[in-house]
Amino acid sequence: xxxxxxRRKNIILVILMVILVGMTIGYSALSSYLxxxxxxxxxxxxxxxxxxxxxxxxxxxxxxxxxxxxxxxxFQVKLDKPGSNAEYVxxxxxxxxxxxxxxxxxxxxxxxxxxxxxxxxxxxxxxINEKLGVNQTKTFKVIVSYNxxxxxxxxxxxxxxxTLNYSQDTGETLPDxxxxxxxxxxxxxxxxxxxxxxxxTVKADTNGYWYNYDAKEWANAVAVTQESRTTxxxxxxxxxxxxxxxxAYYVWIPRYRYKLWNVDGVSNEQEIEIEFETTTTAxxxxxxxxxxxxxPAFTFGDEEIPGFWFGKFEMTGTxxxxxxxxxxxxxxxxxxxTAFNTIQSMSSDTYGLSQYDSHMMKNMEFxxxxxxxxxxxGRCTNDICEEIWVNNVNTGTGEEDNGVQWGPSITGCSGNExxxxxxxxxxxxxxxxxxxxxxxxxxxxNNIYGIYDMSGGTWERPMAAIANIDGTFAFSSxxxxxxxxxxxxxxxxxNTASIDFSNGKLGDATKEVRKKEWTNANGWYNDYGYFPxxxxxxxxxxxxxxxxxxxxxxxxxxxxxxxxxxxxxxxAVLTY
Numbered sequence: 337x338x339x340x341x342x343r344r345k346n347i348i349l350v351i352l353m354v355i356l357v358g359m360t361i362g363y364s365a366l367s368s369y370l371x372x373x374x375x376x377x378x379x380x381x382x383x384x385x386x387x388x389x390x391x392x393x394x395x396x397x398x399x400x401x402x403x404x405x406x407x408x409x410x411f412q413v414k415l416d417k418p419g420s421n422a423e424y425v426x427x428x429x430x431x432x433x434x435x436x437x438x439x440x441x442x443x444x445x446x447x448x449x450x451x452x453x454x455x456x457x458x459x460x461x462x463x464i465n466e467k468l469g470v471n472q473t474k475t476f477k478v479i480v481s482y483n484x485x486x487x488x489x490x491x492x493x494x495x496x497x498x499t500l501n502y503s504q505d506t507g508e509t510l511p512d513x514x515x516x517x518x519x520x521x522x523x524x525x526x527x528x529x530x531x532x533x534x535x536x537t538v539k540a541d542t543n544g545y546w547y548n549y550d551a552k553e554w555a556n557a558v559a560v561t562q563e564s565r566t567t568x569x570x571x572x573x574x575x576x577x578x579x580x581x582x583x584a585y586y587v588w589i590p591r592y593r594y595k596l597w598n599v600d601g602v603s604n605e606q607e608i609e610i611e612f613e614t615t616t617t618a619x620x621x622x623x624x625x626x627x628x629x630x631x632p633a634f635t636f637g638d639e640e641i642p643g644f645w646f647g648k649f650e651m652t653g654t655x656x657x658x659x660x661x662x663x664x665x666x667x668x669x670x671x672x673x674t675a676f677n678t679i680q681s682m683s684s685d686t687y688g689l690s691q692y693d694s695h696m697m698k699n700m701e702f703x704x705x706x707x708x709x710x711x712x713x714g715r716c717t718n719d720i721c722e723e724i725w726v727n728n729v730n731t732g733t734g735e736e737d738n739g740v741q742w743g744p745s746i747t748g749c750s751g752n753e754x755x756x757x758x759x760x761x762x763x764x765x766x767x768x769x770x771x772x773x774x775x776x777x778x779x780x781x782n783n784i785y786g787i788y789d790m791s792g793g794t795w796e797r798p799m800a801a802i803a804n805i806d807g808t809f810a811f812s813s814x815x816x817x818x819x820x821x822x823x824x825x826x827x828x829x830x831n832t833a834s835i836d837f838s839n840g841k842l843g844d845a846t847k848e849v850r851k852k853e854w855t856n857a858n859g860w861y862n863d864y865g866y867f868p869x870x871x872x873x874x875x876x877x878x879x880x881x882x883x884x885x886x887x888x889x890x891x892x893x894x895x896x897x898x899x900x901x902x903x904x905x906x907x908a909v910l911t912y
Contacts, residue, residue, distance in 0.1 A: 481545025525688020535772030
């Protein structure tokens with residue numbers, strides 16, 4: 337949504353364009369029907385009307401009927417199967433004598449939240465505060481999609497009431513508009529994907545349904561091998577992505593603001609209030625409880641960014657050939673500088689990511705994911721939030737002086753309960769507890785579209801540290817020989833006690849999510865909490881490890897020297 341310098345007075349004339357979408361379901365075949373119609377009153381001075389409706393991209397969909405008159409449009413479409421979608425290109429014209437501005441778009445979220453949720457609606461190419469001048473036309477798209485992962489025939493109709501509120505120029509300063517969503521940035525060889533009913537990865541149709549944050553289905557994408565990239569880029573939507581061709585899985589974290597609730601103190605677990613915004617929306621800079629703050633993770637250096645791609649799993653592969661994949665041992669036994677350089681090497685043609693900045697996760701980026709997770713878009717529904725289940729898989733022996741005691745984890749796994757005890761000597765997830773099956777309980781969304789390994793697995797070392805007592809950069813055992821560009825790490829003042837969280841930053845999921853002041857289980861959900869506090873153990877690690885049980889979790893915070901650990905891993909982020 338856009339911010340404008342146009343001024344308005346009180347709204348005098350408003351045109352309400354109502355589009356009704358009804359579905360009736362056929363039982364003899366996997367099909368559904370869409371109907372759009374509506375009515376509105378207009379005046380000779382203020383008159384915005386339909387002038388054309390055309391088919392757009394039709395994927396296993398057939399138009400049954402399509403008509404329009406003035407402010408009423410009706411069309412009916414047959415969708416044949418999961419993965420089907422229909423697109424209609426709608427044109428409206430301002431035939432009045434006054435400029436019109438689109439004040440609001442209403443009804444999409446309400447309709448998509450109703451059953452059956454695998455039938456969804458969307459509108460594209462239509463922006464709040466967009467001007468429609470006298471005699472000008474505006475073309476936008478109405479899309480209905482049948483989720484590819486659906487496994488049943490709908491047994492009920494579905495209706496959308498889409499309301500477009502237009503108003504005239506009245507001279508009053510426009511308010512900031514929030515709620516607009518920054519679409520995922522797809523550049524280079526990144527391939528947008530979805531998952532079918534069996535959890536297999538397939539190419540998504542970016543012109544139709546491929547994510548829905550209201551339904552807790554976050555946008556996913558993959559980087560693939562050079563040999564297969566051209567084939568997948570030109571392939572049709574629904575084409576399976578072979579696992580051996582995938583180099584990395586990513587999940588989109590869109591730009592948002594959140595309402596401050598615990599600037600300085602303690603708080604119980606609760607749903608975090610979030611509103612999506614765009615880079616053109618006025619940035620919020622709240623500092624006290626009740627105010628809104630644009631999450632700091634969406635300021636990368638001096639740039640305001642629309643969002644970032646976050647590694648779906650912990651890093652896997654090797655230092656020379658890193659990957660981000662499920663069902664593999666996490667990449668460990670690297671100090672922080674080596675892990676940082678390994679992840680930066682992915683900004684290359686080998687991965688098709690040369691237009692992106694691939695870097696090691698920062699504290700703020702971890703915090704942005706944590707807050708989105710503990711919102712209505714993640715693990716919360718109607719103010720009730722569910723804790724992420726632990727990845728309890730340890731490839732080590734679990735026994736001191738008997739081989740590697742605490743080794744890498746296996747990515748994308750879940751235990752059999754929220755704080756399951758560690759499973760040692762493992763080479764894979766427990767049966768049916770991988771990321772496609774019961775392992776979804778360990779994802780940020782409680783489904784396959786989320787991010788895994790955020791609780792347990794291996795320790796994730798972010799690019800974040802306290803300064804030395806004299807204010808200089810704390811190299812500790814990281815292997816760094818000089819301070820990096822500040823956009824790549826979060827630097828905190830020196831800290832003198834591990835239970836002192838006063839130097840935590842808003843947005844980093846440290847001090848705001850403290851439940852208690854003094855015990856080591858002081859985080860939300862009783863997650864372990866110690867803040868870095870010496871020049872040596874100056875670096876953070878997050879999430880806990882496979883053997884930490886209830887101490888592991890999304891809000892786990894502790895410290896490290898940044899050296900080589902058999903169970904110390906990392907996470908990759910892409911910005912553009």
